[in-house]
Amino acid sequence: MLDRTASPLLSLIRRRRPGYSLEAPFYTSPEIFAADLEAIFEQTWLFVGVEPDVPEPGDAMTVDIGANAILIVRDDDMQVRAFHNVCRHRGARLVHEEKTTVGNLVCRYHSWTYDLSGALIHAEHMGSEFDRKCHGLKPVHVRSLEGLIFICLADEPPADFDEMAAAMGPYLAPHDIRNSKVAFQHDLIEPGNWKLTMENNRECYHCGANHPELTVPLFAYGFGFAPEELDEAEREQAARYGCLTDDSHAEWEKAGIPSRMLEHLDDMVTGYRTERLPLDGDGESHTMDTKAACRIPMGRFPSAKMGGLHFWTQPNSWHHFMGDHAVTFSVIPIDAERSLLRTKWLVHKDAVEGVDYDLENLIGVWMATNAQDSELVGFCQNGARTTAYEPGPYSPHTEMLVDKFCNWYIGRMREHFDPSTPAL
Ligand code: FES
Numbered sequence: 001m002l003d004r005t006a007s008p009l010l011s012l013i014r015r016r017r018p019g020y021s022l023e024a025p026f027y028t029s030p031e032i033f034a035a036d037l038e039a040i041f042e043q044t045w046l047f048v049g050v051e052p053d054v055p056e057p058g059d060a061m062t063v064d065i066g067a068n069a070i071l072i073v074r075d076d077d078m079q080v081r082a083f084h085n086v087c088r089h090r091g092a093r094l095v096h097e098e099k100t101t102v103g104n105l106v107c108r109y110h111s112w113t114y115d116l117s118g119a120l121i122h123a124e125h126m127g128s129e130f131d132r133k134c135h136g137l138k139p140v141h142v143r144s145l146e147g148l149i150f151i152c153l154a155d156e157p158p159a160d161f162d163e164m165a166a167a168m169g170p171y172l173a174p175h176d177i178r179n180s181k182v183a184f185q186h187d188l189i190e191p192g193n194w195k196l197t198m199e200n201n202r203e204c205y206h207c208g209a210n211h212p213e214l215t216v217p218l219f220a221y222g223f224g225f226a227p228e229e230l231d232e233a234e235r236e237q238a239a240r241y242g243c244l245t246d247d248s249h250a251e252w253e254k255a256g257i258p259s260r261m262l263e264h265l266d267d268m269v270t271g272y273r274t275e276r277l278p279l280d281g282d283g284e285s286h287t288m289d290t291k292a293a294c295r296i297p298m299g300r301f302p303s304a305k306m307g308g309l310h311f312w313t314q315p316n317s318w319h320h321f322m323g324d325h326a327v328t329f330s331v332i333p334i335d336a337e338r339s340l341l342r343t344k345w346l347v348h349k350d351a352v353e354g355v356d357y358d359l360e361n362l363i364g365v366w367m368a369t370n371a372q373d374s375e376l377v378g379f380c381q382n383g384a385r386t387t388a389y390e391p392g393p394y395s396p397h398t399e400m401l402v403d404k405f406c407n408w409y410i411g412r413m414r415e416h417f418d419p420s421t422p423a424l
């Protein structure tokens with residue numbers, strides 16, 4: 001059917017109004033969704049999982065990015081490798097499960113067999129001229145940032161990953177992600193375009209009205225507010241929060257735990273943000289009682305009260321690292337109006353469910369928060385489909401990081417489809 005509402009992509013990119021949400025086709029059009037896959041998801045570094053997803057040699061996991069099927073395996077030398085999950089014979093998908101353990105990678109169709117380095121080691125009836133060496137699995141770029149696995153489908157991935165890794169390594173290392181295990185994973189299909197899922201994550205304007213669980217450990221003032229709108233009592237609370245953050249940063253930094261904010265959300269291709277924020281109450285964890293959910297600490301810390309380190313990456317992840325557990329989130333686009341939000345809760349690898357942690361307590365805050373966010377994303381998706389929708393203004397006090405997400409997105413689209421104009 002002819003899409004009479006869609007404007008050509010270039011004019012939509014060029015006329016984007018900074019400080020405002022995007023025009024409707026960015027959230028609804030299958031053509032722009034295809035353009036997003038090409039310009040964003042096939043070009044940039046994507047967060048797809050953690051090393052504890054594949055702890056032992058032969059452990060494998062798969063993830064689909066648009067039409068591309070990716071296979072991540074740990075080889076016999078304990079290296080994490082990534083390949084296209086596509087047999088070099090006639091293209092059959094090699095591994096079908098999301099997580100599995102293999103000896104070699106054997107294609108079910110005609111039994112071509114690859115070792116964990118991707119080399120083709122067995123193919124029957126191919127004749128004496130056939131060169132197995134030319135038919136290994138196609139590699140995909142993969143990097144582990146202190147145990148967080150990123151892949152890039154581009155031939156030449158953005159080089160500034162190294163810059164991010166150098167800056168973020170010291171923040172993440174004390175959490176010792178490689179010595180953790182995935183205690184629980186939850187996949188949620190959100191009824192919205194992937195950009196709405198990301199926009200929702202990049203502000204806490206909506207937290208007070210929608211997240212009764214999350215706002216127990218998280219302070220309301222952590223992500224901005226309009227100072228002139230506060231009454232006397234709120235101003236005092238905000239000032240106290242500011243002092244607490246400064247004091248906590250000073251204390252953590254003195255103990256060798258990097259905590260201060262770093263923000264490169266729209267001035268790097270591999271955009272990111274981090275900061276360690278104090279938590280409310282006992283200050284230990286994202287739980288309903290703000291105490292540690294797991295008895296065994298996850299990292300190497302001087303105290304249980306390490307606040308929450310958040311780490312965001314463009315285009316598709318955010319994470320919260322506490323002293324006792326961590327929660328990682330990846331957004332995988334499904335189509336123009338649906339996205340997969342994959343959440344993993346990590347605890348120390350020796351922690352035993354029911355003994356060292358109670359699963360419901362561990363996952364409670366974010367299970368509730370994700371469900372609430374998914375509903376909110378759906379509200380916006382529905383709105384973007386109506387004739388009434390037009391881009392609305394972002395709050396300069398609480399939605400500046402949403403604006404930076406959109407700046408980054410438009411910058412990437414411009415660089416890909418309109419390279420004559422500056423992108424960043
Ligand atoms: S398609 Fe894989 S062995 Fe034939």
Ligand SMILES: [Fe+2]
Binds near residue numbers: 200201206
């Ligand atoms: Fe939210």
